[in-house]
Amino acid sequence: MTDNPSQPFYQLMPDTVIDAVESQGYLSDGRILALNSYENRVYQVGIEESQPLIAKFYRPRRWSDEQILEEHAFCFEMAEQELPVVAPLRNEAGESLFNFGDYRFALYRRHGGRAPELSDPDHLYQLGHTLGRIHLIGAVRDFKYRPRLDIQSYGHDSVELIARDFIPASLREAYVSLTADLLREVEAAFKRAGNVRYIRAHGDCHGGNILWRDDTPNFVDFDDACMAPAIQDLWMLLTGDDRNELQLQLCEVIEGYNEFAEFDPRELHLVEALRCLRMLHYSAWLARRWEDPAFPHNFSWFNTERYWGEHLLQLREQFAKLREPVLELL
Known part of the structure; x- marks a missing residue:
């Protein structure tokens, strides 16, 4: 199944990305950087007086809400056992999958690092x-x-x-x-x-x-x-x-x-x-x-x-x- 390029996913503008992040109670400083991702759309969004957040907007029609939430739950299980995985953030209601207009997205803390040396x-x-x-x-x-x-x-x-x-x-x-x-x-x-x-x-x-x-x-x-x-x-x-x-x-x-x-x-x-x-x-x-x-x-x-x-x-x-x-x- 292919996706229609006229869908809103392909018209995702910086202002919409910032508005979506701010809908979860954050205040953006207006800085936004598109990250290297093709399956979804992923952005680093600057936050006032705090570290930037990573906003991941899910490709329409690829995963159901149940499938995304099941992935999130797996990450939470691992994080609760102090495993080094980068899990999505949850709001005060315990939600990790958010909606803004036609978009579904999740938020993550920015996590730096380098690729492992697979020859080591x-x-x-x-x-x-x-x-x-x-x-x-x-x-x-x-x-x-x-x-x-x-x-x-x-x-x-x-x-x-x-x-x-x-x-x-x-x-x-x-x-x-x-x-x-x-x-x-x-x-x-x-x-x-x-x-x-x-x-x-x-x-x-x-x-x-x-x-x-x-x-x-x-x-x-x-x-x-x-x-x-x-x-x-x-x-x-x-x-x-x-x-x-x-x-x-x-x-x-x-x-x-x-x-x-x-x-x-x-x-x-x-x-x-x-x-x-x-x-x-x-x-x-x-x-x-x-x-x-x-x-x-x-x-x-x-x-x-x-x-x-x-x-x-x-x-x-x-x-x-x-x-x-x-x-x-x-």
Whole structure:
């Protein structure tokens, strides 16, 4: 489903952003800075005699109120256990999701930091340690409203959209054939993993969503929180192509993780399968947002003959990775 560019979301003006923040009892000093976000609209808003706030305006029709509030509740659970997550602010009535005109938004305290050094064993251990604590809470109960990371929605639905509306005719046959082979390999990987447990997970746990501050990783942006295997929040911490180096990185992450939660090694069968689903889903995400004027402007390389040719090459390389032996815990 695409969004209509005539919707008010794409006409969100600075005065409206400030008025929305002030509707929650804050007094803005008039300073506003648009932050790097495409799925939603996020702004830093200056506050009189106080630290700036971060205002996040949710994309229309993406999440229901129930899904957003479920994400917020997960953050509150973790914050109450003193986990380093950036949770939304609540007003005096205990509300965290606010409405202003046609917009839904949440407010956050500004939280600085830098990206973790994923080549640093100490950082990897600390990241695994913190994710073990997060997953310990994530395993307490299931999401009721938020999505489940599965092959159908992330894989088959993504391929169907691209094949139908976006891939050039000259590449469609190759794309359909290759993705069918890929998804068979993904399904085989899930079958080899067996009945792994799904828990509440961050869902998009890359370095850009982790702020390193005071020797602590602070996890931000739970907008993609979903039911997923634990490995979904771990595999994106592994970088590079050298197998020996990946093995060492994995061991550091899992050693920290196992301090609080017990990692199921069967989930290692899912690393490349989940990477493949992410690749397919990412192209479909761009396609679904193509009517948003911000996307052609910021992703001008998408939906060109060159892009799709390179995408096919990357998918062929991923097909080879799916057939390689899985990583092991040394």
